[in-house]
Amino acid sequence: MIVAQFSDIGYVALLAALLVSAYSAVAAIVGRRVPALLTSAYRGVIAVASLVTLAALVLWLSLLNHDFGLRFVAETSSRSMDTLALLSAFWGGQEGSLLFWATMQALLMVLVLWKHRAQYPHLMPVIVAVLLSVQTFFLFVLTMVSNPFERVPLAPGDGRGLNPLLLDAGMRIHPPLLLTGYMSFSVPFAFAIAALVTGDLGRSWLKALRGWVLLSWAIQGAGLLMGAWWAYHVLGWGGYWGWDPVENAALLPWLIATALLHSIMVQERRGMLKVWNLGLAIGAFVLAVFGTFVVRSGVISSVHSFSLSVIGPYFFAFLTIVVLGAAGLLIYRLPSLKAEGHFDALLSREAGFLANNWLLLAVAGATFWGTIFPLLSEAIQGTKVAIGPQFYKQVNGPIFLGLIVLMGIGPLLAWRRTSRPSLLHNFTWPVVAAVAVTLALLALLGFATAGAAIAYGACTFVLGAIALEFARGVRTRKRAGSGPLRALRSLVAANRRRYGGYIVHLGIVAVAFGVIGSSFFQQTADIQLRPGESYTIGRYKVTYSGLSSYREPGVDAVAAALRVEGGNTSTLQLQAEKRVYTNWEQQPVTGVAIGTTFPWLDDVYILLTDSSTSGAAQVASFRIFINPLVSLIWFGGLLLLAGTVVAVWPHGLAVRRALPTTVPVPGGSLADA
Amino acid sequence: MLRTLTLRASAALLLAWVLVWLLPTSALAQSQDQDLNQKVREIALTLRCPVCQNLSVADSPSQLATEMRAVIRQKLEAGASREEITQYFVQNYGNGILLDPPKEGFTLLIWLGAALAVVAGGLLMVVRVRSALASKAISTLPGECALPIVERDRYEAMLDAELSLYKSGEF
Numbered sequence: 001m002i003v004a005q006f007s008d009i010g011y012v013a014l015l016a017a018l019l020v021s022a023y024s025a026v027a028a029i030v031g032r033r034v035p036a037l038l039t040s041a042y043r044g045v046i047a048v049a050s051l052v053t054l055a056a057l058v059l060w061l062s063l064l065n066h067d068f069g070l071r072f073v074a075e076t077s078s079r080s081m082d083t084l085a086l087l088s089a090f091w092g093g094q095e096g097s098l099l100f101w102a103t104m105q106a107l108l109m110v111l112v113l114w115k116h117r118a119q120y121p122h123l124m125p126v127i128v129a130v131l132l133s134v135q136t137f138f139l140f141v142l143t144m145v146s147n148p149f150e151r152v153p154l155a156p157g158d159g160r161g162l163n164p165l166l167l168d169a170g171m172r173i174h175p176p177l178l179l180t181g182y183m184s185f186s187v188p189f190a191f192a193i194a195a196l197v198t199g200d201l202g203r204s205w206l207k208a209l210r211g212w213v214l215l216s217w218a219i220q221g222a223g224l225l226m227g228a229w230w231a232y233h234v235l236g237w238g239g240y241w242g243w244d245p246v247e248n249a250a251l252l253p254w255l256i257a258t259a260l261l262h263s264i265m266v267q268e269r270r271g272m273l274k275v276w277n278l279g280l281a282i283g284a285f286v287l288a289v290f291g292t293f294v295v296r297s298g299v300i301s302s303v304h305s306f307s308l309s310v311i312g313p314y315f316f317a318f319l320t321i322v323v324l325g326a327a328g329l330l331i332y333r334l335p336s337l338k339a340e341g342h343f344d345a346l347l348s349r350e351a352g353f354l355a356n357n358w359l360l361l362a363v364a365g366a367t368f369w370g371t372i373f374p375l376l377s378e379a380i381q382g383t384k385v386a387i388g389p390q391f392y393k394q395v396n397g398p399i400f401l402g403l404i405v406l407m408g409i410g411p412l413l414a415w416r417r418t419s420r421p422s423l424l425h426n427f428t429w430p431v432v433a434a435v436a437v438t439l440a441l442l443a444l445l446g447f448a449t450a451g452a453a454i455a456y457g458a459c460t461f462v463l464g465a466i467a468l469e470f471a472r473g474v475r476t477r478k479r480a481g482s483g484p485l486r487a488l489r490s491l492v493a494a495n496r497r498r499y500g501g502y503i504v505h506l507g508i509v510a511v512a513f514g515v516i517g518s519s520f521f522q523q524t525a526d527i528q529l530r531p532g533e534s535y536t537i538g539r540y541k542v543t544y545s546g547l548s549s550y551r552e553p554g555v556d557a558v559a560a561a562l563r564v565e566g567g568n569t570s571t572l573q574l575q576a577e578k579r580v581y582t583n584w585e586q587q588p589v590t591g592v593a594i595g596t597t598f599p600w601l602d603d604v605y606i607l608l609t610d611s612s613t614s615g616a617a618q619v620a621s622f623r624i625f626i627n628p629l630v631s632l633i634w635f636g637g638l639l640l641l642a643g644t645v646v647a648v649w650p651h652g653l654a655v656r657r658a659l660p661t662t663v664p665v666p667g668g669s670l671a672d673a
Numbered sequence: 674m675l676r677t678l679t680l681r682a683s684a685a686l687l688l689a690w691v692l693v694w695l696l697p698t699s700a701l702a703q704s705q706d707q708d709l710n711q712k713v714r715e716i717a718l719t720l721r722c723p724v725c726q727n728l729s730v731a732d733s734p735s736q737l738a739t740e741m742r743a744v745i746r747q748k749l750e751a752g753a754s755r756e757e758i759t760q761y762f763v764q765n766y767g768n769g770i771l772l773d774p775p776k777e778g779f780t781l782l783i784w785l786g787a788a789l790a791v792v793a794g795g796l797l798m799v800v801r802v803r804s805a806l807a808s809k810a811i812s813t814l815p816g817e818c819a820l821p822i823v824e825r826d827r828y829e830a831m832l833d834a835e836l837s838l839y840k841s842g843e844f
Contacts, residue, residue: 237728237733238732242727243727244727245727343802346802351802354801358794361794362791362794365787365794366791369783369787373786377779377780383769385768385774385779385780386727386769386771386774387783388719388729388771390773391774391783399791476833477836526742607734
């Protein structure tokens with residue numbers, strides 16, 4: 001006799017969603033001619049979203065109720081986990097991650113439908129059909145191949161628990177952000193396909209497309225930064241980005257979206273790069289699906305795990321269909337995708353954007369190549385090779401440098417053609433400042449770190465260019481009598497896209513400062529200390545005071561108390577821990593002690609590597625890193641998000657009354673520059 | 674004139690850049706007067722921790738990596754060179770122990786592939802812009818007039834227009 005379980009509701013909901021989703025996708029296409037079917041398809045979207053959300057809720061409840069009869073629950077949670085940890089166990093495994101992806105995409109579909117249904121009645125059927133097809137694929141995988149509601153015959157008394165590395169707070173935010181980012185790339189993709197299918201290749205939907213790309217870009221960017229923050233605080237190797245396949249896979253769609261955000265402006269202003277932009281929107285989605293697939297399955301580490309992975313062939317087939325279908329459509333529409341304008345000069349805004357796209361795609365290409373190369377090597381040569389961080393640093397480092405320089409030049413170039421006087425007018429002071437900083441750093445630090453001197457010079461150039469831009473705007477407004485702060489505010493308010501963009505660029509520069517500082521000037525030492533002894537590293541003296549231990553449900557921990565002095569900063573009290581979790585004894589987790597010093601902004605990063613609590617000696621081994629400027633990376637990340645918010649903030653809130661935003665200017669509004 | 678100069682300069686820059694990649698990695702990482710710790714770390718940074726996912730022996734907190742660092746230190750103290758130590762680990766663990774693909778044999782492909790992608794992309798871009806420039810005509814979009822082009826001027830015009838409103842007290 002079969003007894004129905006609570007979790008079966010989830011599975012039935014997924015099955016029903018699969019059927020409704022497949023039906024509605026077809027109905028939406030046919031509905032372009034039969035209005036009644038179209039209405040039914042749109043209702044189907046809401047039905048799918050409700051059913052998938054129901055399934056997600058059932059999985060969450062099963063986790064909270066410790067239903068270890070579910071294989072997924074038994075593998076990702078245990079009784080000793082608290083409520084928050086149980087809730088985040090949802091994305092602790094492949095099945096849950098895919099379900100989360102599908103749920104978020106279903107909800108996003110409702111949002112897209114609600115927002116654009118009346119606005120783009122001719123595009124909407126195709127957009128909905130594409131989004132539903134993607135959803136149908138994920139539901140198929142969830143019901144047939146990678147089922148989160150699979151039951152085991154004999155429920156264990158307790159689950160295995162989540163990998164302790166994933167118990168950190170960063171893990172509660174980072175994976176859902178990335179999964180949400182990944183799935184959100186399906187909207188720009190759907191817009192691109194809808195444009196190609198309907199033949200509406202004009203500009204009417206460009207603004208909406210740009211909005212969705214910006215949203216995906218921001219979510220994915222936040223996810224990447226959270227991932228870096230998590231790695232820095234939890235993994236304990238002193239760094240935040242290791243060019244690991246999973247990190248690379250998440251970076252790729254973000255890079256493509258960054259390129260698209262820039263090149264789309266060329267299409268808005270000049271009607272150029274149409275094929276290119278559609279290609280980027282499609283490419284970003286393909287890479288996002290690739291990333292979703294890579295992130296949990298571990299396929300990239302070996303050809304064998306690829307062929308062994310159950311979901312591998314399905315994802316591969318799906319990606320093939322997407323790539324071939326999209327490429328076919330693009331070729332079919334090629335004749336109607338003629339550019340309206342063309343390049344007038346090498347020194348022009350549009351050429352700057354083109355160079356930006358070239359460099360961003362070069363980073364993406366090199367990163368993709370490095371990520372899949374081990375697979376190729378194993379398939380062709382039979383031997384595995386490792387592609388370590390050095391490859392990426394050596395190849396991508398200079399490209400990023402080029403991008404930074406371009407970030408200073410690009411915004412000051414005029415559309416079409418930049419005159420030489422305006423070039424001199426804009427660039428003299430930033431260039432002088434950049435050269436001065438580079439020479440000063442060379443004199444101060446020597447030629448061994450010439451790379452850092454040059455990179456900081458480039459950053460100075462960008463800062464100078466942006467500062468000049470703000471200063472001129474504010475000065476002009478101040479002349480009219482308002483205070484500097486008010487002038488700044490009204491300046492930004494009148495030109496959100498432009499100044500939001502500048503703030504994002506400032507954020508990128510801050511991140512670059514941190515990355516350059518920590519990659520060129522990191523110091524490290526492995527030491528052994530007795531209580532009361534100290535060690536001097538750089539300008540800091542680290543003193544070890546002693547060990548203590550404590551016990552919490554599911555955890556045994558040893559903590560070493562440390563004091564950091566020197567560098568004219570106030571004394572820091574830090575605690576480095578080593579935690580051993582039940583069921584995961586082989587994998588002790590380090591509680592890294594991190595303290596940021598002022599005004600140097602050095603991170604003192606201390607790891608407890610070994611300790612003996614037995615006896616009175618309490619000898620402990622530490623690994624100490626001095627990571628300069630890493631905190632600027634997190635600050636830059638916040639600036640990046642703030643800039644995005646400024647750029648997308650809807651017009652007409654509060655400031656609109658204060659400022660006339662529609663000023664008659666010959667040649668159109670600059671607000672979309 | 675300026676145009677050809679810029680093109681040549683960018684071509685030279687591209688070439689120099691790619692050449693830098695093909696230098697041996699160690700030549701870039703070398704610096705004078707390091708203490709033993711630094712030397713151990715530099716060698717350990719080039720070796721992959723065999724029991725971790727994508728971490729170097731220098732960065733890995735694992736037991737095995739700690740032991741490997743001790744081996745490197747011993748060998749350095751015994752006077753072994755960087756190459757000898759690397760060779761020792763390759764003999765024991767195979768080529769897979771190297772974190773960075775050697776710039777020779779099959780793995781040279783990865784460096785060449787990356788270089789090719791960058792250069793091809795750059796050339797494609799330059800060719801595209803050039804062919805458009807060759808037509809010389811100033812392009813206009815339907816519904817747009819060919820105005821004085823300098824964006825900044827328009828931008829400042831916009832500011833001035835706002836300012837005059839400001840002064841006339843319409844705020």
